[in-house]
Amino acid sequence: MKAQSFRLRPILTQDGTxxxxxxxxxxxxxxxxxxxxxxxxxxxxxxxxxxxxDYIIVGGGGHGLATAYYLAKExxxxxxxxxxxxxxxxxNVGRNTTIxxxxxxxxxxxxxxxFSMKLWExxxxxxxxxxxxxxxxxxxxxHTDGQRDAYTRRGNAMIMHGADAELLNKEQVRKMYxxxxxxxxxxxxxxxxxxxxxxxxxxxxxxxxxxxGADQRGVDIIQNxxxxxxxxxxxxxxxxxxxxxxxxxKKVGVAxxxxxxxxxxxxxxxxxxxxxVLQAFVSEGLKPLIDxxxxxxxxxxxxxxxxxxxxxxxxxxxxxNTYAQRGNLPVVEDVAEGGMxxxxxxxxxxxxxMWGGIMDMSMDGSPIIDKTHIAGLYxxxxxxxxxxxxxxxxxxxxxxxxxxxTPHSTATAYRFDRFAKGLMIDEKGQGAQPNLH
Amino acid sequence: MIINHPLLGPRDSQEFVYxxxxxxxxxxxxxxxxxxxxxxxxxxxRDNPAGEHRELWYHEQGDRSWLVxxxxxxxxxxxxxxxxxxxxxxxxxxx
Ligand SMILES: Cc1cc2nc3c(=O)[nH]c(=O)nc-3n(C[C@H](O)[C@H](O)[C@H](O)COP(=O)(O)OP(=O)(O)OC[C@H]3O[C@@H](n4cnc5c(N)ncnc54)[C@H](O)[C@@H]3O)c2cc1C
Numbered sequence: 001m002k003a004q005s006f007r008l009r010p011i012l013t014q015d016g017t018x019x020x021x022x023x024x025x026x027x028x029x030x031x032x033x034x035x036x037x038x039x040x041x042x043x044x045x046x047x048x049x050x051x052x053x054d055y056i057i058v059g060g061g062g063h064g065l066a067t068a069y070y071l072a073k074e075x076x077x078x079x080x081x082x083x084x085x086x087x088x089x090x091x092n093v094g095r096n097t098t099i100x101x102x103x104x105x106x107x108x109x110x111x112x113x114x115f116s117m118k119l120w121e122x123x124x125x126x127x128x129x130x131x132x133x134x135x136x137x138x139x140x141x142x143h144t145d146g147q148r149d150a151y152t153r154r155g156n157a158m159i160m161h162g163a164d165a166e167l168l169n170k171e172q173v174r175k176m177y178x179x180x181x182x183x184x185x186x187x188x189x190x191x192x193x194x195x196x197x198x199x200x201x202x203x204x205x206x207x208x209x210x211x212x213g214a215d216q217r218g219v220d221i222i223q224n225x226x227x228x229x230x231x232x233x234x235x236x237x238x239x240x241x242x243x244x245x246x247x248x249x250k251k252v253g254v255a256x257x258x259x260x261x262x263x264x265x266x267x268x269x270x271x272x273x274x275x276x277v278l279q280a281f282v283s284e285g286l287k288p289l290i291d292x293x294x295x296x297x298x299x300x301x302x303x304x305x306x307x308x309x310x311x312x313x314x315x316x317x318x319x320x321n322t323y324a325q326r327g328n329l330p331v332v333e334d335v336a337e338g339g340m341x342x343x344x345x346x347x348x349x350x351x352x353x354m355w356g357g358i359m360d361m362s363m364d365g366s367p368i369i370d371k372t373h374i375a376g377l378y379x380x381x382x383x384x385x386x387x388x389x390x391x392x393x394x395x396x397x398x399x400x401x402x403x404x405x406t407p408h409s410t411a412t413a414y415r416f417d418r419f420a421k422g423l424m425i426d427e428k429g430q431g432a433q434p435n436l437h
Numbered sequence: 438m439i440i441n442h443p444l445l446g447p448r449d450s451q452e453f454v455y456x457x458x459x460x461x462x463x464x465x466x467x468x469x470x471x472x473x474x475x476x477x478x479x480x481x482x483r484d485n486p487a488g489e490h491r492e493l494w495y496h497e498q499g500d501r502s503w504l505v506x507x508x509x510x511x512x513x514x515x516x517x518x519x520x521x522x523x524x525x526x527x528x529x530x531x532x
Contacts, residue, residue, distance in 0.1 A: 261485035272481040274457065275510070320438075320455045321510050323487040328438060328513075330451045363481045419481040432480050435455060 024128055043208060044215035049222050052248030053081045055402060056240055058227045058263060059256035060084025062093035062203075062388065063380055065210035065221075066395020067253060067402070069127065072217035074396065075403035080219045081249075082211075083242060085226035089207035092257050093388065095325075095357035097280050097314045099293050099304065100389040101138050101198035102163045105154045108413030108425040109366060110161040115410045116393030117163065117197060123392055129209030131201050132307070137292040138198035139168065139176070141342075143187040147297055151193035158195070166194045177294070179345050187298035187341065200293060200304055206391055227256075229266040230377065237267070237376040253378040253402050255394075258323070258358025260381035267374055271381070272363040272419050274434040276317045277356040278385045279327040281335065283349045285309035294342075301338025311349065313339060317359060317385060319435040327356045359385050365437030366425035369398055369407070369414040378402055379416075384437055440506060441518050445499060452498040458483050459491040459505045462525050487511055493521060 022028065022041060032039055055071060057064045060082045071077045082088070100120055102113035124131050142148050148167075155165035169191045174182060182189045211221055222244070229241040230252065239248035256263045258275045286309055295302040300315035315335035318327045332354065339346050362368065362382030367390070369380045380398045383390060397408035407414070413425055419432075430436040438450040465475035490510045496502050503521035508514065525531055 261483070262487055265484075270478075270482040270484060272483070274483055274485050275487075320450075320508075321457070321485065321490055321492065322513065323510050324513055328450075420477045433457070435457075 024130070043212040044221055047081070047220035047222050049081065049083075049225060049242070049244050049247050050220065052079075052239065053220070054079035054250045055081070056247060056249035056252045057082045058240065058252065058254045059091070059259075060088035060207075060211070060221060060223065061091040061255065061257055062206055062210070062391035063255040063257070063383075063394045063398065064253075065207055065214060066391050067255060067380070067398045068219045068221075068395075069210045069214040069217070070396045070399035071403060072214060072219055075399050077399075077403055078218060080214070081247070082214065082219060082221045083225050083227055083240065083247065084221070084223050085243075087223050088211050088221060089204050092357040092359070092383075093207045093391070094204050095280065095355060096203055096388040097302070097304070097312050098200040098203045098306075098388065099138065099198070099302070100133075100201050101195055101293075102389070103138070103140070103154065103158055103165065103193065103195050103198065104427060105157050106425050106427055109427065110157060110163065112393055112397070112410040112414075113389065114158075114161055114163045115396075116390050119392035119396060120201060120389075121197070123206075123209070127209045127213035129205060129212060131205040131209050133201045134199045135197050136199040136304075137194060137196045138295070139173065139192040139194045139292060140295045141173070141180075141189055141192045141297045143190055143298045145190075148190060155193050164195060164197050166196070168192045168194050176292070177290070177343075180343055181341060184341065198293065200306075201388075203388060206388075210395070227263055227266070230374075232267060232374055232377075235373075235375055237374055241266075249376070251376045251378065251402055253380060253398060255380040255398065257360050257381060257383060257387065260360045260379070262323075264372075264379065267372065267377055269372065272368075272416075272432075273382055274321050274361050275323055276319065276359045276361045276435060277322045277324065277327045278314070278317045278359050279331055279335075279354055279356045280312065280314040281332075281351045281354045282306070283311040283313070283346070284352050286311060286349060296338055296342045299334075299338035299341060301335055301342055303339065303343075310352065311346065317361070317435060318356075323358055325356050325358060327354075359383070361385075361434035361437060363419060363432040363434060364424035364426040365428055365430070365434075367394070367414050368416055369394065369401060369411050370416045371401070371405070372416070438508075438513055438515065440494060440504065440515060442496065442499070442502075442504065443518055443520055444502070445496075448496070448499060450494070452496060453494040453504075454497045456493040456495060458485075459493050459521070459524065460484070461493060462505075462521065462528065462530055489516075
């Protein structure tokens with residue numbers, strides 16, 4: 001077996017080239033500019049599977065890569081592989097609308113998402129990669145007195161858990177976004193709940209940054225390797241059967257988002273989950289219009305403007321079980337209508353692109369990060385449409401669970417048995433109907 | 438998606454409300470032994486297959502009938518549509 005390498009810093013080798021694992025910095029950019037950019041190297045190795053590992057993480061999305069990164073970096077574990085059926089970042093981590101926030105209400109959730117927000121705030125320094133973390137502020141508009149009360153309560157819950165929240169009145173919102181449809185007869189804008197520390201993060205860069213950081217600490221990132229089943233004997237997992245053969249492991253952590261039910265069926269498990277599609281859309285580039293993130297309170301519509309100037313918009317899930325990474329037209333119409341009723345000026349902007357990703361919609365709208373009844377097999381999923389913001393904390397607490405066999409203090413509620421025990425974490429109060437969360 | 442309603446012909450899926458897996462027709466007997474575990478499974482666990490899926494759709498903006506639609510969750514192709522009442526009878530749910 002190959003020795004694990006922990007080369008972290010740039011080393012100028014004797015023949016004048018840089019060692020493989022280089023540290024990115026302003027100095028390096030200048031040095032590379034002066035030497036014709038010949039020294040840049042791939043950010044991670046394209047590893048081939050070894051016979052066995054201590055840890056196999058199934059799924060090279062944001063959560064799987066972050067898990068491997070923190071396992072190696074924070075929990076000092078070695079012999080780790082991430083096994084990805086396609087290419088890393090090709091799943092939801094590269095398909096989401098990049099919004100990060102910690103504006104949850106319930107006890108089981110808010111400390112976890114606030115932990116995630118804190119990790120986002122230090123992430124780029126931590127993994128030495130520009131993930132374009134932009135705390136541009138998020139506002140949730142409200143349109144009725146009842147909504148104002150609900151958002152006041154939510155804001156107070158956030159503050160009590162150490163996050164930031166502000167209630168804006170109509171004039172404060174008008175100052176930020178004067179062109180909104182404030183006096184809509186049916187849904188007048190009455191104000192908004194704002195979290196200034198919320199914002200956006202470049203989604204692909206999150207996958208790449210974690211991949212590079214994990215690779216530098218010796219993690220094998222194995223792409224084009226689909227897990228087809230689990231080898232389980234006497235109630236213990238021995239490894240995974242893949243399209244590139246059997247790979248042995250002491251512990252297997254599954255983080256495959258929309259494919260959760262499929263992969264866990266390989267271990268004979270049925271999950272409290274359905275797979276649904278969520279769509280997103282990008283308009284043509286426009287002049288600077290929205291410098292934060294905004295959600296509409298009277299329809300399913302949310303919007304931000306990317307650094308390339310397109311409006312990034314989304315809405316509701318399509319609402320039926322699906323594994324097709326594309327949605328249908330009714331949601332396109334619904335999102336466009338939501339946008340038109342909130343900011344009629346966008347009526348003349350054209351949508352350039354649309355796509356979909358498969359959501360692991362859980363029965364209470366909250367995730368599961370837990371051991372299974374099979375020794376050595378761990379599960380992370382049920383992220384619904386909101387798991388991007390959770391990426392750093394999800395990776396951290398899953399690594400904690402894998403390394404120490406006990407849940408991290410911010411993730412004690414994310415158990416499988418909460419459904420049987422009646423301890424659901426149902427932010428929306430919708431009950432066991434995944435398409436309503 | 439177009440759902441070919443057995444009584445009304447082809448209808449836009451937007452007229453319907455989606456409930457989920459047609460296994461929900463088989464509500465456990467609350468008086469039987471072990472019914473608690475069965476109800477937990479019934480309420481919370483799903484097969485969630487990639488491929489053929491039998492599922493319940495309610496024609497809310499139509500004749501208010503419940504349908505069992507057999508649909509492929511990978512291609513969205515619908516291969517069978519039946520009245521849920523007929524399916525339930527056939528599967529011994531009601532007389
Ligand atoms: C359109 C859209 C908008 C969204 N917007 C937001 C947002 O604004 N904010 C937010 O917080 N969240 C958002 N989300 C949700 C968020 O993207 C997901 O919850 C999150 O990315 C899921 O975790 P992941 O990154 O690990 O998933 P993924 O990137 O999907 O990773 C799972 C990986 O597992 C791999 N895999 C699957 N099966 C196997 C197998 N058998 N063997 C090996 N590998 C396998 C897949 O190929 C995939 O790469 C959005 C999602 C979508 C689709």
